Amino acid sequence: MGAKPGPKRRSGCPVSISLDIFGDRWSLLIIRDLMVRGFRTFREFERGGEGIASNILADRLQRLETAGIIRPESDKDDRRRVNYRLTEKGIDLAPVLLDLLIWGSRHGEADAPCEIIEEMAESREQVLAEVRRRWEHRDPNPLLPWLSGSAEGSRSQRKKRK
Amino acid sequence: MGAKPGPKRRSGCPVSISLDIFGDRWSLLIIRDLMVRGFRTFREFERGGEGIASNILADRLQRLETAGIIRPESDKDDRRRVNYRLTEKGIDLAPVLLDLLIWGSRHGEADAPCEIIEEMAESREQVLAEVRRRWEHRDPNPLLPWLSGSAEGSRSQRKKRK
DNA sequence: AGCAATGACTTGCGATTTGCAAGTCATCTT
DNA sequence: AAGATGACTTGCAAATCGCAAGTCATTGCT
Numbered sequence: 263m264g265a266k267p268g269p270k271r272r273s274g275c276p277v278s279i280s281l282d283i284f285g286d287r288w289s290l291l292i293i294r295d296l297m298v299r300g301f302r303t304f305r306e307f308e309r310g311g312e313g314i315a316s317n318i319l320a321d322r323l324q325r326l327e328t329a330g331i332i333r334p335e336s337d338k339d340d341r342r343r344v345n346y347r348l349t350e351k352g353i354d355l356a357p358v359l360l361d362l363l364i365w366g367s368r369h370g371e372a373d374a375p376c377e378i379i380e381e382m383a384e385s386r387e388q389v390l391a392e393v394r395r396r397w398e399h400r401d402p403n404p405l406l407p408w409l410s411g412s413a414e415g416s417r418s419q420r421k422k423r424k
Numbered sequence: 425m426g427a428k429p430g431p432k433r434r435s436g437c438p439v440s441i442s443l444d445i446f447g448d449r450w451s452l453l454i455i456r457d458l459m460v461r462g463f464r465t466f467r468e469f470e471r472g473g474e475g476i477a478s479n480i481l482a483d484r485l486q487r488l489e490t491a492g493i494i495r496p497e498s499d500k501d502d503r504r505r506v507n508y509r510l511t512e513k514g515i516d517l518a519p520v521l522l523d524l525l526i527w528g529s530r531h532g533e534a535d536a537p538c539e540i541i542e543e544m545a546e547s548r549e550q551v552l553a554e555v556r557r558r559w560e561h562r563d564p565n566p567l568l569p570w571l572s573g574s575a576e577g578s579r580s581q582r583k584k585r586k
Numbered sequence: 587a588g589c590a591a592t593g594a595c596t597t598g599c600g601a602t603t604t605g606c607a608a609g610t611c612a613t614c615t616t
Numbered sequence: 617a618a619g620a621t622g623a624c625t626t627g628c629a630a631a632t633c634g635c636a637a638g639t640c641a642t643t644g645c646t
Contacts, residue, residue: 272474274535276528277456277521283532287447294439304623312434315605320624330531342613342622351531357523359439365520366438369492369513370445373436466594477634482595504593504642 283329284355288314288322293352294359296332297393298405302345331355353397356390445491446517450476450484455514456521458494459555460567464507493517515559518552 272278284290291311295301301310307319314322323346326332331352337343348355360382366372367379382389393405434440446452453473457463463472469481476484485508488494493514499505510517522544528534529541544551555567 275456275474276526276532276534276541277524278453278474278528279532279534280524280528281449281452285447285449285452287443290443290447291440294437305621308623312437312440313605315607316624317606317626318604321603340614340622344623354527354531358520358527361519361523362439362442364438365516366440366442369516370438370441372438372441379438467592470594475634477636478595479597479635480633483632485595502593502643506594 283331284326286322288318289326290355290359290362292319292322292326293331293348293355296346296348297353297356297359297397300402300404302347302402303343304346326352347400348397353394356393360386360389360393445493446488448484450480451488452517452521452524454481454484454488455493455510455517458508458510459515459518459521459559462564462566464509464564465505466508488514509562510559515556518555522548522551522555 271282284293291314292307295307295311299310301307304316304319304323307323308314308316323332323334327334329351330349332346333349334344334346337345364379364383367376395401396403396405433444446455453476454469457469457473461472463469466478466481466485469485470476470478473481485494485496489496491513492511494508495511496506496508499507526541526545529538557563558565558567
């Protein structure tokens with residue numbers, strides 16, 4: 263019943279604590295998918311992602327849940343399905359994800375449209391507010407449609423308010 | 425002799441690319457130490473950190489160098505010594521580090537003074553500007569003295585300009 | 587000059603963690 | 617009733633990690 267010790271804390275530094283929780287190659291991708299791609303289920307993470315193995319996925323979901331970053335809720339309409347959702351602690355990672363996105367876009371050869379991301383960088387606060395708003399309203403629409411595998415589905419959510 | 429392939433890229437998503445480079449439990453701590461603790465040498469990372477093994481440290485330094493995030497320069501006064509420095513690509517990770525710091529401070533039970541970090545969160549742009557300024561001027565003074573093992577050494581760098 | 591110290595890494599190696607592939611087991615669907 | 621689905625386990629082989637110890641050029645000390 264007690265929370266598992268998890269990765270042992272190395273120091274009291276907040277950065278170190280953060281990394282003890284999601285300092286690996288998968289956790290933040292899962293959080294990204296929850297935050298901006300509208301993913302909810304095990305299956306979606308397994309397929310839509312970049313090829314995470316199911317055992318690793320299960321492990322990461324468990325860790326993130328233990329850390330209080332996500333919470334599973336069983337679907338009422340289909341009881342096989344488990345819908346994962348970010349907690350407030352989880353949605354608070356939005357700034358980190360946004361900065362990773364910006365950095366990766368500027369410095370890695372990403373095949374994502376850099377201009378759009380630069381726009382997001384300029385209107386940082388608005389983007390973050392929008393992410394949070396969607397989370398509060400349980401809006402399942404992906405914020406970054408071009409990040410989703412299928413580019414179709416929703417358009418016209420550019421928000422330029424310089 | 426050739427650069428190692430490194431972790432193979434999983435997708436074109438900028439976030440994924442970022443995590444392929446420093447998505448582990450140590451890389452960002454090294455970058456943090458370079459950025460705000462004024463660390464420069466292998467020895468400092470090895471000791472001042474939270475107990476990274478020397479082989480892992482060597483590996484991470486190599487990876488970060490290959491990724492163009494840090495650059496080693498041999499010390500002119502002591503030729504045994506190698507001084508590592510962040511590249512521009514590396515200093516651009518400051519926003520990520522700052523957000524990790526803020527998140528960890530708010531949500532993990534860090535033993536760092538939260539008020540100070542909240543102040544930093546409020547004056548985000550100034551803090552980032554200061555970090556960059558110090559980097560440009562090669563100012564070796566730690567930005568976050570309370571993060572360093574010994575609390576002494578430099579004071580009076582609170583910058584409140586609301 | 588001679589010799590111990592220092593700094594930056596390697597090497598060995600057992601303990602974990604990853605990454606497949608396959609299997610389990612409750613729900614749905616038809 | 618029989619076959620999908622969804623969410624996970626299990627079993628390993630392979631890659632990493634972490635710890636202790638060892639290299640090997642400088643440097644410092646006497």
